[in-house]
Amino acid sequence: MDLIIGSHVSFSKNEQLLGSVKETISYGANTFMFYTGAPQNTNRLPIDDNLTNQGLELASENNIDYSKVIVHAPYIINLASDDSEKHNFAIKFLKEEIKRCEKLKIKNLVLHPGSHVKAGVDIGIENIINGLNEVFEYDSDVVVLIETMAGKGSECGKNIDEVKRIIDGVNNKNRIGICLDTCHLNDAGYDVSNFDDILDEFDRKIGIEKIKCIHINDSKNIIGSHKDRHENIGLGTIGFDTLINIIYNKRLEDIPKILETPYVTRNDDEKERAYPPYKFEIDMIKNKKINNNLIEDIRNYYK
Numbered sequence: 185m186d187l188i189i190g191s192h193v194s195f196s197k198n199e200q201l202l203g204s205v206k207e208t209i210s211y212g213a214n215t216f217m218f219y220t221g222a223p224q225n226t227n228r229l230p231i232d233d234n235l236t237n238q239g240l241e242l243a244s245e246n247n248i249d250y251s252k253v254i255v256h257a258p259y260i261i262n263l264a265s266d267d268s269e270k271h272n273f274a275i276k277f278l279k280e281e282i283k284r285c286e287k288l289k290i291k292n293l294v295l296h297p298g299s300h301v302k303a304g305v306d307i308g309i310e311n312i313i314n315g316l317n318e319v320f321e322y323d324s325d326v327v328v329l330i331e332t333m334a335g336k337g338s339e340c341g342k343n344i345d346e347v348k349r350i351i352d353g354v355n356n357k358n359r360i361g362i363c364l365d366t367c368h369l370n371d372a373g374y375d376v377s378n379f380d381d382i383l384d385e386f387d388r389k390i391g392i393e394k395i396k397c398i399h400i401n402d403s404k405n406i407i408g409s410h411k412d413r414h415e416n417i418g419l420g421t422i423g424f425d426t427l428i429n430i431i432y433n434k435r436l437e438d439i440p441k442i443l444e445t446p447y448v449t450r451n452d453d454e455k456e457r458a459y460p461p462y463k464f465e466i467d468m469i470k471n472k473k474i475n476n477n478l479i480e481d482i483r484n485y486y487k
């Protein structure tokens with residue numbers, strides 16, 4: 185089976201899914217993930233069926249298995265919140281997002297479980313479970329993938345046991361899955377260089393078949409730092425060889441691998457991140473060979 189590799193891509197106002205597929209192809213990828221609007225807000229435009237159909241057609245002409253494509257929910261919705269207004273807003277938004285996924289023919293929706301703020305992890309997890317059960321009263325084939333988190337601030341879902349508690353509490357297990365993130369696992373304290381041990385623990389406690397997506401990111405910080413700052417492939421504390429071993433792990437073969445690494449600045453003095461790294465990172469991954477000139481190659485290509 186071919187490697188299923190892609191990245192986060194944009195979903196623009198004018199081209200919507202068609203634009204996302206074009207961007208995917210420009211990176212030499214065969215899968216992708218997108219937000220249905222800006223990740224940091226909940227303003228969402230209506231889905232244009234025409235652009236969706238054109239996108240689906242272009243995807244199938246380019247060997248993209250659309251059944252594996254991922255939507256990511258905005259990270260500001262917080263099911264864990266003990267503030268009922270915020271909690272209820274998250275439920276309402278998530279139901280609408282599932283309907284948008286249906287319109288886009290998307291099966292898998294990634295969700296950050298949420299932050300308990302000061303309510304404590306037990307109450308946070310209870311709020312997440314109740315919220316998901318309410319969301320799942322709307323019947324759908326869309327599966328919500330709980331992402332494993334770095335444990336920054338008061339994030340819930342920072343280890344396998346917390347993710348297991350959430351899944352155990354959900355009534356309809358067909359509606360729930362897991363999304364791993366290599367940077368988050370590292371920052372949460374897992375040694376990702378022994379990835380089979382992590383997968384064994386997931387399998388024992390939850391079932392490896394629940395893992396439907398993996399985010400491939402290097403990390404700017406050391407193991408257990410609880411920071412959640414992604415780094416470009418090979419330039420962080422996880423390193424190229426370890427990431428390659430995870431990407432090519434046989435047990436993850438049919439799972440989409442999604443890069444969420446940071447854009448690159450135009451030069452060393454600039455702050456604004458202008459250039460996507462994905463074409464070049466995907467190249468390194470396909471060749472299983474590190475490019476020691478990664479940042480310069482990206483700058484030269486896009487300038």
Ligand code: FE
Nearest residue numbers: 256294296331
């Ligand atoms: Fe995420």
Ligand code: FE
Nearest residue numbers: 331365399444
């Ligand atoms: Fe992620």
Ligand code: ZN
Nearest residue numbers: 367368412414
């Ligand atoms: Zn992250």
